[in-house]
Amino acid sequence: MVTSITSLGRSGLSDWLLQRVSACVMTLYVFFILGYLTLNPNLQFAQWQALNSSLPMRMFSLMAILSLAAHSWIGMWCVFTDYVTVRLIGPKATLVRIFFQLGMIAVTLLYTIWAIDILWGI
Amino acid sequence: MLTVSIYRYNPEVDEEPYMQDFEVDTHGKDVMVLDVLEKLKIEDPTLVYRRSCREGVCGSDGMNISGKNGLACITPLSKAVKKNKLIIRPLPGLPVIRDLVIDMSQFYAQYEKIQPYMINNTAAPAIERLQSQEERAKLDGLYECILCACCSTACPSFWWNPDKFIGPSGLLQAYRFLADSRDTATEERLAKLDDPFSVFRCHGIMNCVQVCPKGLNPTRAIGHIRNMLIRSAT
Numbered sequence A: 001m002v003t004s005i006t007s008l009g010r011s012g013l014s015d016w017l018l019q020r021v022s023a024c025v026m027t028l029y030v031f032f033i034l035g036y037l038t039l040n041p042n043l044q045f046a047q048w049q050a051l052n053s054s055l056p057m058r059m060f061s062l063m064a065i066l067s068l069a070a071h072s073w074i075g076m077w078c079v080f081t082d083y084v085t086v087r088l089i090g091p092k093a094t095l096v097r098i099f100f101q102l103g104m105i106a107v108t109l110l111y112t113i114w115a116i117d118i119l120w121g122i
Numbered sequence B: 001m002l003t004v005s006i007y008r009y010n011p012e013v014d015e016e017p018y019m020q021d022f023e024v025d026t027h028g029k030d031v032m033v034l035d036v037l038e039k040l041k042i043e044d045p046t047l048v049y050r051r052s053c054r055e056g057v058c059g060s061d062g063m064n065i066s067g068k069n070g071l072a073c074i075t076p077l078s079k080a081v082k083k084n085k086l087i088i089r090p091l092p093g094l095p096v097i098r099d100l101v102i103d104m105s106q107f108y109a110q111y112e113k114i115q116p117y118m119i120n121n122t123a124a125p126a127i128e129r130l131q132s133q134e135e136r137a138k139l140d141g142l143y144e145c146i147l148c149a150c151c152s153t154a155c156p157s158f159w160w161n162p163d164k165f166i167g168p169s170g171l172l173q174a175y176r177f178l179a180d181s182r183d184t185a186t187e188e189r190l191a192k193l194d195d196p197f198s199v200f201r202c203h204g205i206m207n208c209v210q211v212c213p214k215g216l217n218p219t220r221a222i223g224h225i226r227n228m229l230i231r232s233a234t
Helices: A012-039 A045-053 A055-083 A093-119 B033-043 B106-114 B133-137 B156-160 B168-176 B184-193 B205-211 B218-233
Strands: B001-010 B018-023 B060-063 B068-071 B083-087 B097-100
Touching: A012 A055, A012 B218, A045 A055, A055 A093, A055 B156, B001 B033, B018 B033, B018 B106, B068 B205, B068 B218, B106 B168, B133 B218, B156 B205, B168 B184, B168 B218
Parallel strands: B001 B083
Antiparallel strands: B001 B018, B060 B068, B060 B083
16 A cells, blocks of 8 residues: 555545546536537627626536636646656655646646636626 | 667676677568567577577567567567667566566565465365356456556556555456355455555556467456456446
């Protein structure tokens, strides 16, 4: 068992499942938005605002945002642990990797909170 | 004449590795890559590589042949020569000891981690632990692994994290014991694999399947391990 304290779920299986579920949610969201825009070619601001301020759409958007956050956390964590390692860039790697990982987590959380603020401000 | 370009590196003499070209006359025969190396070894006895059984059983002569990992003894020139040139390098990703010989300690350390032996603490029966034909059939495609390291050294996840990711070879063996009806340590084995590195660094690119000289499928075995983890943890 290899210990890991900066991965999202701390468990490989949990991260793997989350990565797949979040991908499905994001795909559904993209198809829904594209479908809505295609089916409403003369979309006006009032209709778009009504859609996005309805509770079901807010929940759907929130799920998509949380999925994006989880998906990018897991993905970026994999990238950092692949390429920012002592093996590849030398003894400074651990410090550099922690910096990037914590930075990525902070940015992800900030964007998520900001997105929720935007969503409920519509 | 066939041009053979071989990776040379003797750390006691060379500052850095280099490629050395040889001209070899195979008399038009489709011999194995190992036969070419044996011929060159006579011309230049300083050329170093591992070999033993010369029939694809021992797994000693795994090397990178014209860009693809394989066993020199069972790879014919017709499958390896491109534009009348044969390029031979050591297996990638592990430290080179000399010429085509690599240090496989990391590979074996990962193999050791998965406890590649039967664990069964129940009282031994008088003769042997029996399996049905169906139970035995589950081990087909798993037990044949000869630990040549062609798969693990073709895997980018193993290149980047050889100390944390078990690698396709080790995981194929892990599943060989997880699938064995006589082994009673399934839960303990699974518990040791549920971290973000050991199994889940496999992203399913299937380089391992493409290069395995025994035609085995480590990616499928990894999928089975993942399914067992899902069944046990949800």
